[in-house]
Amino acid sequence: MGVAGGRIDDAATGPEAAELMALAVERAAEDAGSRTLLERAQWLAVPRGMWSYTDPGRLIARRTGLGEVHTVLAEVGILQQALINRACSLVAAGELEVAVIVGGEARYREQQARIAGIEVVESTQRGDLPDEVLRPEQPLVTDVELATQLVSPVVGYATLENALRYANGNSLEAHRREMGQLWERFNRVALGNAHAWNRERYSAEEIAEPGPGNRLLAFPYTKLLTSQWNVDQAGALIISSAGTAAGLGIPRDRLVFLRSGTESNHMVPVPSRRELHRCPGAQIAGRRAAELAGIRIDDIDHLELYSCFPAAVQIYARELGIALEGPLTVTGGMTFAGGPLNNFVFQAMAEMARVLRGDPRSVGLVSSVSVTLTKQGFGIWSCTPSGHVAAVADVSAEVEQRTAVAEVVPNSDSWGTVAGYTVTYDRDGPELGVVVADLPDGTRTVATTTAPGLMADMVDREFCGEKVRLLPDGTFSA
The missing domain is CATH 3.40.47.10 (Thiolase/Chalcone synthase)
Incomplete structure (x- = not known):
């Protein structure tokens, strides 16, 4: 590495x-x-x-x-x-x-x-x-996502984040505090990672609270709650x-063995996911990786849960049955360790190798994500060989069978119920409100607004579960 x-x-x-x-x-x-x-x-x-x-x-x-x-x-x-x-x-x-x-x-x-x-x-x-x-x-994305900014990673993940908060029954303030605390724990790990991009210490409040140098990008995400790819x-x-x-005479203590590797390539666009706060692919691929490695998830000593945004960490942890309060990263995560586009896993593997070499009988898991939790991958590693060739599996077919999908229509002239949402920001303030809404006939649509009062309402109170008036031009009103 x-x-x-x-x-x-x-x-x-x-x-x-x-x-x-x-x-x-x-x-x-x-x-x-x-x-x-x-x-x-x-x-x-x-x-x-x-x-x-x-x-x-x-x-x-x-x-x-x-x-x-x-x-x-x-x-x-x-x-x-x-x-x-x-x-x-x-x-x-x-x-x-x-x-x-x-x-x-x-x-x-x-x-x-x-x-x-x-x-x-x-x-x-x-x-x-x-x-x-x-x-x-x-x-990778649909026309509906392109037309409504859901194609942007921060917009897509913020939409999932708000749906997750609603599913958990958290208040806006409690959720903001918990995101800050989660990322503060990641930050503390990054302080000890010699290769981390940003080794400055931040408090939970500094991370989650908008302010100078930490503006909102897409509610509820501030800059310090997002991956740093620059x-x-x-x-x-x-x-x-x-x-x-x-x-070749390579010392035995330099070797790190892949015990198992799994992937799910079944792709469901964000608006088509019936449960925005869930990720069946992570559950199936993650648990299959543990099974192929001959262990349980609870037996894994060191974790690197993919950390482009807090929603990714929280949803992966939920699907794997891992407590959020425990150690979830060896790098410090993509905000602080650095999140170079499409190759962070290789940075994570280098740090995981260092950790495993220092704890040679332990087992580590490194996870992957593509797009907005659209594909999922897991690798289980150890410096102690398992005694068999690394087991590799593609679980896409099983994930497809177990993933509930909603039909998405481009526009609607009806009332809908908000399943997920966000408000995007530029440097001058709120820019666009986006909702993923369930329609009475069981289909879904995505709609937007630029109304200042409505966008302010969307960030001041819980907007998931609210009824909105969907208009034929792809916009919505309260």
Whole structure:
């Protein structure tokens, strides 16, 4: 496992994403104690980021001196755990000797360049195309989500967050306080993570209360309750068989074994989820991972629950039967440790490896998410081998059978009941109110408002369960 990154405020001297990813790969080899691992690599996978590289794997291979490798580009919507599962399966089947997975971003560099008014250069590739491209089988978002801003992660997750609060019977104030306390505990873990992006100490009140430098983005989320993706970070994993590692003389205490890996690729858009506060895929995939590893969820010693927003942590914990009061992260979470787009799991794996090596008989779980809790993945790891090949499973078919779905209609001229909602904010204040509403015939719709008084009402009291008048133009009134 290897990571790279850090704050360089002078954008002109900061490394681009490809440099960070190459450095992470080099550090993963150093971590294993064998440069020969890279010489044996045959397969290199990179999840899509915000950069423009056409074949990032080829670029990284050249920078790190790898030979001819099969390069894979995983588009957004492919679970990071799915890449790990695929690599481990190919190695276990004897089709690969060594596989490399790496992801990274240089968004902070780009942000600092904009502030300084300078242009930073990104490596260009002429004619390079990956050997293989992995794409989701379905579109990631629907036209309804695009038209109502639900496509935005903060808007989608805030909608789930409010539905979760309503299902739990919490008041707005109690819920705000609990989110702050949850994220404060994550912040305390980040303080001890040497690779965390933000190691400043925050109180629960500072995290959850809007204020200067911590404005509301989408009710109830302030900036400090959301993933920080403007980071310069990269993470890499090198995967081989235990036999290959032994043959290369890699010390036994450097090895971390995948006990099991599961994924659910059944995709249900946010407005189509009959229960917005639930995630059957997390329950099924998470519990199957424990079963395949020969343990119970309660036997897991170290957790990394995906933490782009508090709703993700809370819903995963609920589905797995894990108490929110216990330790849920080894990194400190994506607000504080850093949340580079589409590759945080690799940062988490590096920290989980460090923790497991210090507690070699323990077991750790690292979870994945794609889009708005749309896909779910879990990996169970240990420095103590299980005695069998890592068990990998795709539980999509079972998840599809057990997921209740609502038909979504684009507009409605009727009354509806609010199932979930949020209000988005720009720097000047409330911008758009969004509701997911149940209709009398059992269908669903999504509607919006820009009425200042109505948006103020939506954040001043519980709006889930309220009746709203849905209008044919896609707006609503009270």
